Amino acid sequence: MTTVLEAKHINKYFKNPVLFHVLKDINFQVKKGEFASIMGKSGCGKSTLLYILSTMDTDYEGELYLDNKLISGSDSEHLSYMRNKHIGFVFQFHYLLSEFTILENVMLPAKKLGEKSYQEIEHDAMEKLKMLNIEHLAKKQASRVSGGEKQRVAIARALINNPSIIMGDEPTGNLDSHNADNVFNIFKRLSEEEDLSLLIVTHDEDFANKTDRIIQMEDGKILL
Amino acid sequence: MVNWNIILSIAKTHLLTKIKQTAIAALGVTFGIGSYITLVCFMTGLNTMLDDLVLNQTPHIHIYNEIEPSEEQPISLYDNLKESFNVVHSIKPKLSQKKIHDGLPIITFLEKDEAVRGALPQVKTQIFYMAGSIELAGNLTGINPLSEVELFNLGDYILEGSAEALQNTDNSILLGIGIAKKMALKVGDRVQVSPINGGIFPLKIVGFYQSGIADLDAVQSFSNIKTVQRILGEANNYITDINVKLYDIEKALPLAQKIEQQFDLKAIDIKTANAQFETGTDIRNLITYAVSITLLIVAGFGIYNILNMLIYEKMNDIAILKAIGFSGKDVQLIFMSQAMIIGFVGGVLGLLIGYGLSSLIATVPFETEAIPTVDTYPINIQPSFFIIGFSFAMLSTFLAGYLPSKKAKKIDPVKIIRGL
Numbered sequence: 074m075t076t077v078l079e080a081k082h083i084n085k086y087f088k089n090p091v092l093f094h095v096l097k098d099i100n101f102q103v104k105k106g107e108f109a110s111i112m113g114k115s116g117c118g119k120s121t122l123l124y125i126l127s128t129m130d131t132d133y134e135g136e137l138y139l140d141n142k143l144i145s146g147s148d149s150e151h152l153s154y155m156r157n158k159h160i161g162f163v164f165q166f167h168y169l170l171s172e173f174t175i176l177e178n179v180m181l182p183a184k185k186l187g188e189k190s191y192q193e194i195e196h197d198a199m200e201k202l203k204m205l206n207i208e209h210l211a212k213k214q215a216s217r218v219s220g221g222e223k224q225r226v227a228i229a230r231a232l233i234n235n236p237s238i239i240m241g242d243e244p245t246g247n248l249d250s251h252n253a254d255n256v257f258n259i260f261k262r263l264s265e266e267e268d269l270s271l272l273i274v275t276h277d278e279d280f281a282n283k284t285d286r287i288i289q290m291e292d293g294k295i296l297l
Numbered sequence: 298m299v300n301w302n303i304i305l306s307i308a309k310t311h312l313l314t315k316i317k318q319t320a321i322a323a324l325g326v327t328f329g330i331g332s333y334i335t336l337v338c339f340m341t342g343l344n345t346m347l348d349d350l351v352l353n354q355t356p357h358i359h360i361y362n363e364i365e366p367s368e369e370q371p372i373s374l375y376d377n378l379k380e381s382f383n384v385v386h387s388i389k390p391k392l393s394q395k396k397i398h399d400g401l402p403i404i405t406f407l408e409k410d411e412a413v414r415g416a417l418p419q420v421k422t423q424i425f426y427m428a429g430s431i432e433l434a435g436n437l438t439g440i441n442p443l444s445e446v447e448l449f450n451l452g453d454y455i456l457e458g459s460a461e462a463l464q465n466t467d468n469s470i471l472l473g474i475g476i477a478k479k480m481a482l483k484v485g486d487r488v489q490v491s492p493i494n495g496g497i498f499p500l501k502i503v504g505f506y507q508s509g510i511a512d513l514d515a516v517q518s519f520s521n522i523k524t525v526q527r528i529l530g531e532a533n534n535y536i537t538d539i540n541v542k543l544y545d546i547e548k549a550l551p552l553a554q555k556i557e558q559q560f561d562l563k564a565i566d567i568k569t570a571n572a573q574f575e576t577g578t579d580i581r582n583l584i585t586y587a588v589s590i591t592l593l594i595v596a597g598f599g600i601y602n603i604l605n606m607l608i609y610e611k612m613n614d615i616a617i618l619k620a621i622g623f624s625g626k627d628v629q630l631i632f633m634s635q636a637m638i639i640g641f642v643g644g645v646l647g648l649l650i651g652y653g654l655s656s657l658i659a660t661v662p663f664e665t666e667a668i669p670t671v672d673t674y675p676i677n678i679q680p681s682f683f684i685i686g687f688s689f690a691m692l693s694t695f696l697a698g699y700l701p702s703k704k705a706k707k708i709d710p711v712k713i714i715r716g717l
Contacts, residue, residue: 120715124711124714124715127620129619129620129710129711130711149624149625150624150626153619153622153623153624153625153627154622154624156620156621156622157621157622157623158622162620162621164620164714168613168616168617168620168714169617170307170614170617170618171614172310172311172314173310181303181618181621182621182622184300184302184303185300185303185621185622185623185627186622187300187303230621234622242714
């Protein structure tokens with residue numbers, strides 16, 4: 074099995090208000106098609122780790138490999154491109170651009186990537202929406218759909234560029250159990266049918282127990 | 298790799314969903330540019346009119362014989378007294394003739410110069426206008442009427458009658474309007490004039506002259522150069538003044554200096570003679586630009602404010618855009634293009650409004666005794682003002698958009714998404 078994401082000796086310090094060693098020598102890999110979850114108490118550094126892995130946070134020590142290529146230390150322009158092409162994101166709060174329609178929201182990362190024509194992107198976006206059973210919402214304004222639906226739109230948006238890995242920061246944290254199950258089932262299906270890697274930070278033990286692998290964190294370290 | 302389609306479409310959506318704020322920001326620019334165009338067209342129109350009032354009639358170089366004392370008194374030429382301290386009391390002006398010696402050859406010489414558009418002879422003299430027993434002092438200038446019309450716009454100042462009539466009628470006069478009023482004369486009447494050295498000559502009035510300067514109109518009249526020479530009893534090479542018009546006004550000063558040296562005459566260039574007009578023009582331009590720039594700066598702050606607010610409102614959007622792969626530069630471009638769109642739309646509207654207002658002002662009646670040739674407010678519409686105005690709109694919105702968009706570029710998405 075090939076490795077999609079690999080972290081080597083990741084260290085991070087918060088410098089404000091006092092020097093604080095948040096992440097201590099983190100090493101781990103995510104394989105292709107693997108559905109991994111990161112568990113841990115509040116403040117153990119799991120979200121911090123996720124944002125380092127997502128390339129949005131660049132203030133750390135250590136090496137990060139995406140598809141076996143070193144991406145630590147690249148310029149922000151290149152990191153944006155990597156994020157756009159290879160990483161899909163789902164947040165706790167379903168961040169959509171409220172002034173755009175659902176379809177436009179889903180198409181946005183693909184338009185930014187600019188590898189396909191408008192028609193192809195639109196077709197792909199409709200496919201993703203259909204896969205998540207929300208194609209009837211396509212023309213609706215993003216501010217006018219329910220929370221569970223928004224989260225599914227966010228997943229569709231994360232999938233639009235066929236990324237190597239999907240990352241989630243408590244994607245079910247703000248959903249009722251029905252919608253949370255729904256989102257989990259979507260993730261599970263993506264992992265099994267599309268052979269997609271997933272790395273999900275969660276508090277929800279039920280959610281974590283159903284994943285392939287649980288990465289347990291405590292005090293900035295991974296417990297094995 | 299900048300994908301303008303997507304950046305512009307996001308900018309457009311932001312602007313359209315906040316259409317009220319967008320409109321207010323754009324209106325700020327519109328008023329700024331509109332008032333700049335109106336002000337500058339109106340002010341330069343007035344400037345041109347005021348300058349023309351004086352400068353059109355004024356020769357670029359005026360050549361005449363100055364009555365003045367000799368610069369060097371004979372005693373200083375005497376070698377034996379060179380080492381002494383000489384004091385001469387009560388120096389009187391040198392006795393010299395009013396006539397320009399060899400006037401006609403000098404004119405021929407000047408007209409050969411490439412910079413010279415024309416050189417016209419004049420005969421100036423003091424005369425009395427006779428009305429019964431009353432004698433009014435005045436000036437009579439002998440001119441070549443048609444050439445004066447061509448080079449010095451005499452035609453603009455002829456109220457009734459024409460320069461052709463003055464040229465073609467023997468013993469005719471173009472009478473100052475002030476004199477005509479005092480003596481209750483009309484075109485076709487005869488007026489008697491008397492030169493200082495005696496004699497009375499009846500001249501036929503072929504028109505009235507109104508310069509707009511009342512003091513001048515009360516004394517000044519014009520006649521054909523030959524008529525004046527005849528009144529004075531002088532030959533037809535008697536010339537007291539030469540007025541030179543150049544193609545390029547900037548060459549007046551060097552040429553005037555050259556003429557003074559070469560012919561030992563007094564030659565005054567237009568800038569020396571009318572320095573105060575230049576100053577007035579400069580100050581009016583300064584005021585115009587100061588007011589316009591103030592307006593545009595105010596408009597710029599409006600845009601700055603609105604974009605700043607927009608960026609605070611859009612923090613979440615900015616974080617998402619960055620998370621899904623938009624670089625800081627892309628985000629900056631989104632907000633920059635919003636500023637530039639506001640500047641462009643506001644600027645173009647401003648140009649249209651400025652043009653409309655200027656055109657409107659140009660139709661408003663403006664009648665004044667002082668300026669006979671003007672009947673509506675003078676407006677000077679020039680493409681360069683529109684280019685400057687538009688560039689300024691783009692520049693000020695660029696600056697107003699740059700700072701907020703720089704901030705948007707630097708927003709850390711992690712902080713926003715984690716709610717820090």
